[in-house]
Amino acid sequence: MKAVAREEGISPEWLKEKIASGRIVIPANRNHRGVKPLGIGEGLRIKVNTNLGTSSDHVDLEEELEKLEVSIEAGTDAVMDLSTGGDIDAIRKQIICHSTVPVGTVPIYEAAIGAAKKRKALAKMRVEDLFEVIERQAEEGVDFITVHCGVTRNAVERLKKARRLLGVVSRGGSFLIEWMLYNGKENPLYEHYDRLLEIAKRHDVTLSLGDGLRPGCLADATDRPQVEETIALGELTERAWEEGVQVMIEGPGHVPLDQIEANVLLEKRLCKGAPFYVLGPLVTDVSPGYDHITCAIGGAIAGKAGADFLCYVTPSEHLKLPTVEDVREGVIATRMQVMLLTLHGEIRRPSRGIWRWQRREWLLTGRNKLNFPLTR
Numbered sequence: 001m002k003a004v005a006r007e008e009g010i011s012p013e014w015l016k017e018k019i020a021s022g023r024i025v026i027p028a029n030r031n032h033r034g035v036k037p038l039g040i041g042e043g044l045r046i047k048v049n050t051n052l053g054t055s056s057d058h059v060d061l062e063e064e065l066e067k068l069e070v071s072i073e074a075g076t077d078a079v080m081d082l083s084t085g086g087d088i089d090a091i092r093k094q095i096i097c098h099s100t101v102p103v104g105t106v107p108i109y110e111a112a113i114g115a116a117k118k119r120k121a122l123a124k125m126r127v128e129d130l131f132e133v134i135e136r137q138a139e140e141g142v143d144f145i146t147v148h149c150g151v152t153r154n155a156v157e158r159l160k161k162a163r164r165l166l167g168v169v170s171r172g173g174s175f176l177i178e179w180m181l182y183n184g185k186e187n188p189l190y191e192h193y194d195r196l197l198e199i200a201k202r203h204d205v206t207l208s209l210g211d212g213l214r215p216g217c218l219a220d221a222t223d224r225p226q227v228e229e230t231i232a233l234g235e236l237t238e239r240a241w242e243e244g245v246q247v248m249i250e251g252p253g254h255v256p257l258d259q260i261e262a263n264v265l266l267e268k269r270l271c272k273g274a275p276f277y278v279l280g281p282l283v284t285d286v287s288p289g290y291d292h293i294t295c296a297i298g299g300a301i302a303g304k305a306g307a308d309f310l311c312y313v314t315p316s317e318h319l320k321l322p323t324v325e326d327v328r329e330g331v332i333a334t335r336m337q338v339m340l341l342t343l344h345g346e347i348r349r350p351s352r353g354i355w356r357w358q359r360r361e362w363l364l365t366g367r368n369k370l371n372f373p374l375t376r
Contacts, residue, residue: 004026006280008324010043019246022272024044024094025036025246025275027043027078027102027205027206028102029203029204029205030203031138032096032099032103032141034100035141042308045338047288048310048338049309050312051080052327053081053082053083053084053091054091056084056085060085061086062079062093063082064095065094070324070343071327072101074327074332075335076312080311081103084104092137092142093136100145103141104143107133107145107147108373111132111134114251115129123178123183127258129221131188139198142205143206144207146152146208146210146250147190148209150211151184151230152229153187153214154228155225155228157253162224165217166215167216168212169216169217170210170211170212173212176202177212178213193239197240201243202247202367206248207278208250213226214252214254214279215228215254218284221255221263222266227266230267233270237272241372248274248275248276250276251264251307252279255281257298257299261305264276277307280294280298281295281302282313288319291313291314291317292333293333296336296337298332301323310334310337312331312334331346
């Protein structure tokens with residue numbers, strides 16, 4: 001806590017009060033050695049996350065470690081390992097071992113893929129399979145986990161009536177919905193939420209309550225299934241706080257310009273000011289290859305409205321796994337959003353670190369010398 005207060009230029013007492021109120025989280029698993037403490041939430045510098053990970057079509061651990069190194073060099077504040085191919089467990093362990101920034105995961109990926117291999121169908125995943133993965137990842141040092149606890153049977157019923165153009169685009173959300181429909185049961189992450197809280201509390205893992213029903217196109221934004229899920233996440237947030245577990249909320253992906261501020265305010269209201277973690281948001285559906293640009297537009301508006309944590313988007317979004325250079329571009333594009341908001345006074349309390357960065361002679365005079373180190 002003292003390290004975060006020092007970095008942000010705030011008093012430890014003020015920070016302690018905000019953490020106690022749930023408006024700031026510090027994702028730092030006690031088992032992740034060497035991780036740099038990071039504060040996310042109200043009154044702090046907006047933070048940037050980088051997504052890494054393999055797929056069933058492309059597995060290269062050395063490349064993922066290079067992406068991790070490049071993202072940290074470019075200034076990311078956290079990373080998420082979203083691996084779905086190869087030895088997922090071994091890949092995650094190596095990323096945690098090499099990462100000096102907080103590491104997040106989506107446990108349902110490993111649990112569902114493991115069930116598909118072992119039982120020939122992800123819908124045959126057992127509840128114990130899922131919680132065994134969560135427990136193991138927490139023991140290994142994962143700092144925050146995305147858990148789609150708000151994808152309830154009620155929300156799925158609303159989804160059936162919503163007539164969405166793109167249905168469910170969240171991988172984790174779709175895995176859980178398939179499991180729920182096949183088994184005729186409630187989402188295990190919702191039904192057994194107390195067990196999830198016990199694991200998170202024991203290992204000091206921050207819960208990132210996922211947006212399994214997020215809109216995948218502008219036409220589906222801010223509809224009833226999305227709002228139904230957000231209401232559930234607000235209730236689950238308060239239950240986590242009662243047990244002393246840190247929580248942040250994940251937000252929508254594709255949102256029209258005129259709905260971004262409303263989405264941020266809705267989350268802040270329904271979830272009692274819990275930190276808001278957004279992917280983008282993307283402000284158009286028709287920019288493949290350039291989604292890092294549309295993300296920069298949406299992220300700037302979201303940050304101005306009060307979003308606390310921005311997940312980067314690369315030129316490869318919707319197309320393929322990002323290259324090392326894509327990762328660098330994505331981090332820089334997202335950091336520039338934060339820089340611009342800070343320079344124009346839109347962030348509540350700019351940190352000492354970012355102002356030191358702004359004052360450096362190489363940045364202030366580089367343009368005059370035709371030297372642009374930020375983009376290297």
